[in-house]
Amino acid sequence: RKTRVLFYAHYDIISAPLDRWHSDPFTVSGLNGYLYGRGVTDNKGPIMAVACAAADLLSRRALEIDLVLLIEGEEECGSSGFGETVQKHKIMLQNLFGDIDAILVSNSTWIAEDQPCITYGLRGVMHCALEITSNLLDLHSSIEGGAVAEPMIDMVKLLATLTDNHRQVQIPGFYDPVQPETEEEKQLYKLLSDVTQKQASSFVARWREPSLTVHTIEISGPKNATVIPGTVKSQVSLRIVPDQDLDTIVKSLCDYLSASFNELHSTNALQVCIAECSFQFFKVNVEHTADWWLGRLDDPWFNALESAVQEEWGSEPLHIREGGSIPSVPYLEKEFGCHALHLPMGQSLDQAHLPDERISLANLQKGKAVIGRFILKVH
Amino acid sequence: RKTRVLFYAHYDIISAPLDRWHSDPFTVSGLNGYLYGRGVTDNKGPIMAVACAAADLLSRRALEIDLVLLIEGEEECGSSGFGETVQKHKIMLQNLFGDIDAILVSNSTWIAEDQPCITYGLRGVMHCALEITSNLLDLHSSIEGGAVAEPMIDMVKLLATLTDNHRQVQIPGFYDPVQPETEEEKQLYKLLSDVTQKQASSFVARWREPSLTVHTIEISGPKNATVIPGTVKSQVSLRIVPDQDLDTIVKSLCDYLSASFNELHSTNALQVCIAECSFQFFKVNVEHTADWWLGRLDDPWFNALESAVQEEWGSEPLHIREGGSIPSVPYLEKEFGCHALHLPMGQSLDQAHLPDERISLANLQKGKAVIGRFILKVH
Incomplete structure (x- = not known):
């Protein structure tokens, strides 16, 4: 053969x-x-x-x-x-x-x-779309400012819970499966650092560490400074590395977002599109993922x-x-x-x-x- | 005469x-x-x-x-x-x-x-424009994700510090000058509630309480889910009420934003446009304000x-x-x-x-x- x-x-x-x-x-x-x-x-x-x-x-x-x-x-x-x-x-x-x-x-x-x-x-990647809506029209902030829970404030506070002030992802257990850096890898990054004149730490961060990016925050209605947008959407992605498990991360991300959103005591509704799991006021649908x-x-x-x-x-x-x-x-x-x-x-x-x-x-x-x-x- | x-x-x-x-x-x-x-x-x-x-x-x-x-x-x-x-x-x-x-x-x-x-x-109003920039081009999140301080993450975390989870503005001393509600006002709101069939608390929130709205968050570059935007801008407004003082609030907002931004340990630069005061990596310019x-x-x-x-x-x-x-x-x-x-x-x-x-x-x-x-x- x-x-x-x-x-x-x-x-x-x-x-x-x-x-x-x-x-x-x-x-x-x-x-x-x-x-x-x-x-x-x-x-x-x-x-x-x-x-x-x-x-x-x-x-x-x-x-x-x-x-x-x-x-x-x-x-x-x-x-x-x-x-x-x-x-x-x-x-x-x-x-x-x-x-x-x-x-x-x-x-x-x-x-x-x-x-x-x-x-x-x-690296692998998990793309995730978040949407928070008041189910109301866009409102005028001079009239309604202070009287409604604003989806944008909820979005900003929800996204802020995803990382700490040192850009570490806060999803529980997120880093646990990440393989420790071996001595061989350290030698390799040193060699590559010599070849490229870039810091060894930049290879670690780009290749073998997971990361989280908030790409966009988009609002319904005209983008002017008197409107309280009724709906706010955000695109977030997570880059994942060995041995993180996509399904586990989807699940723990959903749990974490749900818990963080509940703490906002908001009357708005959150929708997250990643994979098939769902919560009350917290819908989750399939989106693009790729394994490492x-x-x-x-x-x-x-x-x-x-x-x-x-x-x-x-x-x-x-x-x-x-x-x-x-x-x-x-x-x-x-x-x-x-x-x-x-x-x-x-x-x-x-x-x-x-x-x-x-x-x-x-x-x-x-x-x-x-x-x-x-x-x-x-x- | x-x-x-x-x-x-x-x-x-x-x-x-x-x-x-x-x-x-x-x-x-x-x-x-x-x-x-x-x-x-x-x-x-x-x-x-x-x-x-x-x-x-x-x-x-x-x-x-x-x-x-x-x-x-x-x-x-x-x-x-x-x-x-x-x-x-x-x-x-x-x-x-x-x-x-x-x-x-x-x-x-x-x-x-x-x-x-x-x-x-x-009510009065103070309009405020925030800009955070890496002074870099937009980057590709697959290549650079994890290796740079992302202006969007900084923006989200900075804006999140402006309110607590009950939508109370966190600028120190912000509510101190707000006049307490008098018995006459309570009677008035009750009367208006009868006339309009709206809750008395909604008049309190709309007329005599200050509020904060995040109107927009806009990014440089294409709005797609593989880009780390190099520059992120946000429009924020504060509605103010008797006896809040515009100049005092501008000053304490600047101080608060500066302190919050410093806690992010970011390499990015923040610019805030409200009134004439300035910080290192923290520029502040004139924007529209109106008194109550x-x-x-x-x-x-x-x-x-x-x-x-x-x-x-x-x-x-x-x-x-x-x-x-x-x-x-x-x-x-x-x-x-x-x-x-x-x-x-x-x-x-x-x-x-x-x-x-x-x-x-x-x-x-x-x-x-x-x-x-x-x-x-x-x-």
Whole structure:
């Protein structure tokens, strides 16, 4: 039986401002060793590198593994329907190819410009929408100020309970499952600090610590300073890390918000959209969540990828993590019961999602060669 | 020397939605005993009633007082320049007419539909704009979440310190100067409660208690759930009542915000716009304020107005206050060193600032007659 590797990628591109491009964003063009165009680094360039690596091996009759390309078109907008589609075709896949042995992803960039990297971790995320309403129209503050419980005051006080004055999340038990920092990690962050001239603590905060952001607070009615808005909405997200459990956090967040809101003695109604649980005056619905992912550095697959990088680039790859989330990575690991590997191909200044998105031609060519070496190693 | 009364009013009208009118908002039209049109109740109708009352008396050679009409065009947008203009022409006014003995205003409505009222109090207001900035661009929460002090978190926590969980304002000493409720007031609120079928406590909260409203929280950048906004602004207002002192409250609010912000240990910068005082990382500039006003019920001028209403309508006027502010009323009292009187002419459903603004023709005619009687009484 041949080794089977599933390569996951996406061909969609976030809608980006088009007015600050120095070339036609919809036509790939080359300048000074870089390719420019929407999606060249995120994620079309890496797809081409993997496809060309496989095609090269195939034409030389050297492709000794089954390579399954799973390329979706909605990664940038939540991969809706992705799980259902994978499940629907999984039996067919397994009938055709048998079990998957490893998952390969190439969907981010190096930490800097010159040193090749392997990404071994992603944070998860839980998006949450809060709404507090008086079920009244917007009121005039000169007439009603003081006579009503204002949804905005409730919102501000509720959100304020989520963190302490040192920005620590106050949801009970939130930090308990966070893995302690190991000696190896400390060494790694020190090394990365030398490479990037950034403080080691900034990697800890971005990659291995959870965080909470309040993104927006929006009101009903005109935004002027005489109105008491009848309805106030807020978008909040939590970035989560190993070994925090999404379901546990959803539950404890709901409990905590409910308790905090009760303490406000408000006549308003709170609605929270995260996951299926509900309270009186406290409705909770499904919203977007994604689990964290942590690869294994002691895995033979990881070792194969690492040596492929080292042989091609002539230097050991840096081990890095990302603060962001790719929901499909932990999902596919669970679905196919095998490990994932993440090989970033472009450089830190590639401008994914931004004008003048680019990727180095050398990185693409070497990326293709790394993939070729990797395939030969794992067959 | 003749008695001199200054009538203060305004001819400007707030910009209002035009699409829900049942008649041409710019042409006065009559229906079922009401005049409809923009500004008919706020404040053009009352101006006409006063002018016609004086003209009638004059044509009968019975206008025995000097009536000065001071009618401005920017009341709805903060009366900017009003004070300077009054001061500039005050000497001329005094040379022409001598001192002013009383100020008359007719710039609000009854508490209900059927019973004439006299307004004897207005709340003051202090508008305040807060801005917290990281002096950074908007950041991506997947990359930077946890690594920066987020201005939105600071804003939410700062605003939350302004009130307790029972909506009591937490600025030290804020309630100390608030006049205790007298037995007469309690009787009055009970009477008004019977007339309006509203709880007595709602009049207390709207008229004689101060309040705090957070109107808006606005962010820099796109309003999406992956952005850490670099700058967050909020509009806050405080309604103030006798005997709170505006300058003292500005000072104690600044001190309180500064202390609360320091407790957040934030690297962000806070700017507050209220009045001229400044802190490090804590700038404060001028914004709109207006003092409260409380008329005297034991004043001969008030008695004259009250009997004029009683004789014309055949019933004692209700004594009411307003939750809103008319900055020019306390200002003119101070500037001319005399008392103000406030005779509301229209009814509670007159829809000032709204589509189908109207005023009852009977109220206008009787309002004119009340003014005529008042002038005859005070000459």
